[in-house]
Amino acid sequence: MIFLDNLINGLSLGSIYAIIALGYTMVYGIARMLNFAHGDVIMVGAYIAFCGLQYWGLPPVLAFVVAMLFCTCLGITIEGLAYRPLRQATSLAVLITAIGMSYLLQNIALMIWGANPKSFPTTFINGSSIRLGQLNISTAAIITILANVVIMVGLTLFTSRTKLGKAMRCVSEDRGAAELMGINVNRTISLTFAIGSALAAIAGILLCSSYPILQPTTGSMPGIKAFTAAVFGGIGSIPGAMLGGILLGVIEIFGKAYISTELGDAIVFAVLIIVLLVKPAGLLGKPMREKV
Amino acid sequence: MTKAKRKRLIYNLVTFGLVIGAFIILENMIAAKAISRSLKGQLVPICAWIIMAVSLNLVIGFSGELSLGHAGFMSIGAYTGAVVSGWLVAAFDMQDPILRLVLTILAGGILAGIFGVLIGIPVLRLRGDYLAIVTLAFGEIIRNLVNVLYIGTADGNLHFAFLNKEMPANVTMLVDGAKGAVKIKPISTFEVGFVLILITLLVVLNLVNSRAGRAIQATRDNRIAAESMGVSVTKYKMMAFVTAAVLAGMAGALYGLNSSTVVPTQFTFNQSINVLVFVVLGGLGNVLGSIISATFLTVLPEVLREFADYRMLVYAVVLILVMIFTNNPTTRAIADRLFAPVKKLFHKDRRETAGGGDVK
């Protein structure tokens, strides 16, 4: 029973990682950049939802939509202001800019909401749980896992069926050629940031529903882990991010439960290193061959 | 002497000259008590961060690999420093602080170097962003492990424990898990820090201008061409990585023994990022730039203490703006045009001296 409990917790945490990792992986696939500020967009999303519920008195669904819209705009703004001028710059310059953006978001949050942790309301996804025999499954876990499945299916359909989705795949495959084919690269990249940031808002709300402590640094550690998950599954690959996220969550929960609570993170990172040594492009990533 | 050689000589002289000059001025200011208390307290950390930045520049600027776990090596050095220093007192009753400091710094460097080899073997098999993420992972693992490490002395012997704190009754704790390294006697001095900077500069600048250093740079510029010339890429990437780890370990020992406690949260991923920012703002492969940016960015927050609430915000904005302005083609062109008259002057000047010199 404890095993099943842990498994469900792991799947739930893993689903959150997966949703965040999707944002990382899509942005990496298309803009070839590590968007370190992504974790902080999660935090912003959670704060907006928090404000919606606590201060503005919005119904949960509306708060959820507002948070998503806000993060979508935030993502597009960040991309347009900070990353677009650096399209031709070295990846290191873009990385440092993304780090600066991460600091900026954290510090703005710090100024607006203060350093004291806020307790995320459980009214959003109520704290009840479902009993299945001896098993207690929290509603939050179920919703998280379901959300993950829906997003996964939705994104797969989007990238394979729609024109915009196909454009995204084109740009990630070869930006120059996509441009020659008449695809608006800048708009496609903006769209990617928009989708990734909307997902980040969802992830933020789900994260804080399961772990209800909200502070300006809430997003950083899950962000780093989700990034690890994206690399784990093969960065640039959407199913890879899914798989990587879920595996990472399960490994973390099991590691904490059966090996050591304090070493949970170390175990996660150690598994990542081992996977990369065996499969240098991640679980589902395509190995790159350099043309000589 | 060729033009390139002379340019390099001037660069090295300026680098050493600035460091030595700054040291002499600061020493005089300390003697004359013309230095604020807070700045004086910052001197040793500045030395440590300079060493961190210069050593990371060896990895990023010269061997071309992005490492995001440099603070991990620093924490190994800091913890080793605290333990070795405490143990030297407990076991050998060594009171001379300078000798103890030198020995602990050496120990910190060696242990960090050993970890550098162990981590480098898997890490350097990967490339690009994957390598970066694995160094990040190692940095986090080190921090996690240190969090559950317990070391104490009893009757002059060291006792180690991992995960659970099982220690003899009469133990004096040196490292106490999440509380970090405790009850350190601060023995770091600015003078030792200064000497350590000189050693770092000597190692890095001389290495870069030698056979091994050229091989390191060749692996950065073109991996396959370097291999085709018979340069073993792994060997030289490893050399740069481990040398940087040793220097970071030394800097860590210096930094750790500057205060009475060292806690694991001092060496997070964010700290690695800070050092990375020093390196990038100072310029890749530019040692002097690393020194200046490390100094400036360490002192700046102290100076801006009254604006404590806004300083990180300002820092973030400035960081983003600097990156955009120095890397965007349009802004760069504008900057080039603005500085063109100055540059022209400089160029003309240089050509004249070159004409007078021994070019062949």
Add this chain to the structure above:
Amino acid sequence: MTQKKKHRSDTKMVPVPSHSIVPERDVNEIPVMETRHLGIEFGGLKAVDDFNLTIGKTEIAGLIGPNGAGKTTVFNLLTKVYEPTSGAVLVNGQDLHGMSIVQASRLGIARTFQNIRLFDKMTVEENVRIGLHNQIKYDMFTGILRLPRYWKQEKHQHKRAMELLDIFGMQDLADETAGSLPYGAQRRLEIVRALATDPKLLLLDEPAAGMNPHETEELMENIAKIRDQFQIAILLIEHDMSLVMGVCEGICVLNFGKIIAKGTADEIQANPAVIEAYLGKKKEG
């Protein structure tokens, strides 16, 4: 699989030049390079198949063929950038099986690249010095501590680099950054850098690409000069037929990964298979 193993065991014998392009040349010596049934597959596609070529000690040979014929792939097989899926490469009678790029280089194979691969941020002289890397012996600590050995070796290295640059009259450019050189000079620097490794076999991948006729002619003379001066074998890939026909003693024509003709310039020019490969099949009637 068993066939491959069997083949591997007989490569231990002293090889006899069996497929030399120009049989009368260097016939009694062990060839500098010999390939036996060399081939590589990329996902089922045979990029190079049953490639047999022998190059004598001071021979200049050409490898030609239409675009996509697999010429550069052959170079990558010879220099161990790729591990062949069948057959073997022997350098001075030694099998390269399982060796790395670095080990192949140490056995005396040097190359230039079709898409220039210089060390862009380093100076011209430093580029050449990387070529000299394995001839200069002092360790890391000698370099850091600047022991007398460092100064002696550096001085020697500088002198040697300048001598090598003098082949193409590039001494004046020694302090320029390699990436800032004009295209032709970059190609020449690649040759100098490759020569610096003291090779026995020099592989040139389209050395005349992007050069004007005058430069090409100069290059042709220099290739012959290099062979005579250094007493090495040269294998070159080139699309400029005047250069190939003018300087190569033996020519090997590749199409769709297979050798379709070998011989002297005259023989190749008259070979119907070659004409067909380049111009397409002549329509009857």
